[in-house]
Amino acid sequence: MIKIFGHPASTCTRKVLMTLAETKTPFELTVVDFATGEHKKQPHLSRQPFGQIPAIEDDGFAFYESRAICRYINEKVGGSLIPVDLKGRALMEQWISVETSNFTPHVMKFIYHHVFQRPQEPAVLEAAGKGLETALGVLEAGLTKSPFLAGAQLSLADVCYMPYIEYAMATPVKATFAKYPHVSAWWTKISELPSWKKATGKA
Ligand SMILES: N[C@@H](CCC(=O)N[C@@H](CS)C(=O)NCC(=O)O)C(=O)O
Structure with missing residues (x-):
């Protein structure tokens, strides 16, 4: 199961949530609490060294950057969000x-x-x-x-x-x-x- 570390109100997380919804990909969202500065502390800094959201972990493979995550999800599940031509x-x-x-x-x-x-x-x-x-x-x-x-x-x-x-x-x-x-x-x-x-x- 793909794990997303982010926040439902965050713009960058929402790009990823839209990609997941459009490609009907199951996922688990772990909310990173901005109010308590969780994004600027460990363990989140190990997932995203700039202290930002979102980040992803998929079967032990972890990376960050919302646009890269969207491309990865679409390609992984064979979605239609990247033109074939x-x-x-x-x-x-x-x-x-x-x-x-x-x-x-x-x-x-x-x-x-x-x-x-x-x-x-x-x-x-x-x-x-x-x-x-x-x-x-x-x-x-x-x-x-x-x-x-x-x-x-x-x-x-x-x-x-x-x-x-x-x-x-x-x-x-x-x-x-x-x-x-x-x-x-x-x-x-x-x-x-x-x-x-x-x-x-x-x-
Ligand atoms: N280039 C990054 C930008 C991520 C980003 O700016 N996330 C915002 C939330 S939408 C954030 O974590 N802001 C807190 C901060 O920059 O300290 C991406 O696309 O993932």
Whole structure:
């Protein structure tokens, strides 16, 4: 049985929970208690040396990094979240890199400020707002070409954005997302998936 060490409210854990739900993979979640700083102490530091979540252990094989964990799970169980064709895989990797480098650092500023009680300076939010608009414009253009980021089917590219958008929708940047019709339609479609409801504890 795959063991995940994480927290159900954590964005990075949710990518993994979504991958597990979508691939119908059995797992056991061990909650790492952020409130008591469990992530910064042993034994968690042996699982994740940066003191972050999530981490995984599968039959004695242990590693960390949410996106690597998602790829591993999908490949291990023969899931459909990694395109089989070379071009589809290239697009998936492109969009995951955009998420990591150009989307998440900006959207997280709003999530910290409005959801996780970590106030950000106005100048930081202003810069993040500009970066987010640029990223959303690029996503909008991509989603005019295909229903999902890497083509005709849901892939890990879509999964990697989901936890951040879920929280962003509870902040004032919901209005920014609404300016991008293809992004909005894509979010409506993927956030209604039963697997996402399961991953976020709504079902
Ligand atoms: N690159 C890592 C980032 C993990 C990460 O930032 N996790 C957050 C929770 S979503 C965390 O543990 N934050 C606590 C900290 O950084 O001290 C991954 O994708 O797994």
